[in-house]
Amino acid sequence: MLGGRRDGPLMREKGHTGSGSRIAIAIVIGILLGCVFAVLYPYGLFVSDSINQNRRIDRHSDLQKSLPSCESSDKIDALKLESQSLSNTNLELQKQVRDLSGKIRLAEQLKDHAEKQVLVLGNKPHKAGPMGTVKALRTNPNVSPDESVNPRLANILKKFAVQNEIIVALANSNVKSMLEIWFNSIKKVGITNYLVVALDDEIVDFCKSNEVPFYQRDPEDAIDSIAKTGGNHAVSGTKFRILREFLQLGYSVLLSDVDIVYLQNPFDYLHRDSDIESMTDGHDNMTAYGYDDVFDEPSMGWARYAHTMRIWVFNSGFFYIRPTLASIELLDRVAGRLSREPNSWDQAVFNEELFYPSYPGYEGLHAAKRTLDFYLFMNSKVLFKTVRNDSKLRKLKPVIVHVNYHPDKLPRMKAVVQFYVNGEQDALDPFPEGSD
16 A cells, blocks of 8 residues: 655654754854954954054054154164265265365476476577566476386385385484374374484384384484484484485475474475475575665765575474485585594584585585575474564464474474464463563
8 A cells, every 4th residue: 555654763863863963063163253253353352443443443552553663763863874975985085176276287287397308408509588578497307217226115115105105204313202193183184205314223112103104214323323322313313314315216205393383284284496495494485585775884984784695494303305416415415524524513514514605715515505484494483483473463374384493392393283274272381482
């Protein structure tokens, strides 16, 4: 008999089991979804957007507050570095401009001298031009360099000289304190072409410790005994022998005593049109550059007045000397006389040989000479007697100051540095015009 399908007990059991499984699975899925939403929406699924937005803004605001201080600090550091870099670049460019200007000026001077030498020394005689146009040769031609004279010194000069020019000072341990002020002032100005001729081992060590270029001569009994123990004048007398080798090697020398403070580069103020350019012991236009000194002798009646020419001496502690035959002859003459006349003062002999004309029994030196500007190349008489007492002259910045008129050299050198370098306007006031 046909009839409807009936489920038995077993089928009903299986149905209940499947339904329970589906419920368990739904519960597990629900729990998992809850965990996911809890992670993704910790503040609730239906929290307003404005609250979330405010929280995001607060977090962004906190971040901004922490950033400006860091950013501004970094920007300031970067600007400082950029400023320092630009400053260094500017200083380097200024130095290059000064160097190039100096080279151009020197080249023009040498070109002018060379043209005049060719004109005067050429093989063909020349006719004189119109009145006022004729110019004689102002200086002698340079000697041909001879490195065999002193190969060691030649190598040193190649390293430190600039355009075949160099400042040279002689020093022993007796002048070490002044030497320190001397080379520190040179370094301050930025001069690189200078050299200390060390006359004893103590000065050698002193130069090494201060990174100062130096040259120590080979032993020579005739000079060493004076050089190591002598005072200022004794040491000064030896320089004429020592300088000869520099000139033979083809170098122009700016000879400098150590009682000098450098305030500008002297090579920028030289003319290079003479064998010798020297600072003067004169203190005004008349004494520095010469004047007509009238001698009165009443007993001569109508001819009682005799005109004489006077000029105050060149200072042998600061002069520029070119490598010419006339210059070398001057050194030989002075050195020869000092060896024959041990009681002579080197500056007096230097000037006599330079200025005396030829006369019966004596042939004068044929050397061209120039007096340097006494306000730029200033002696201490000019400074302490005139300049410091004049409001306008006090503003003038000299190239060098030579403390040659006063025995209290060291304190006056320090005062010069304080006045011109450090700007202490009363630094010169405690000192008298003369010396005690």
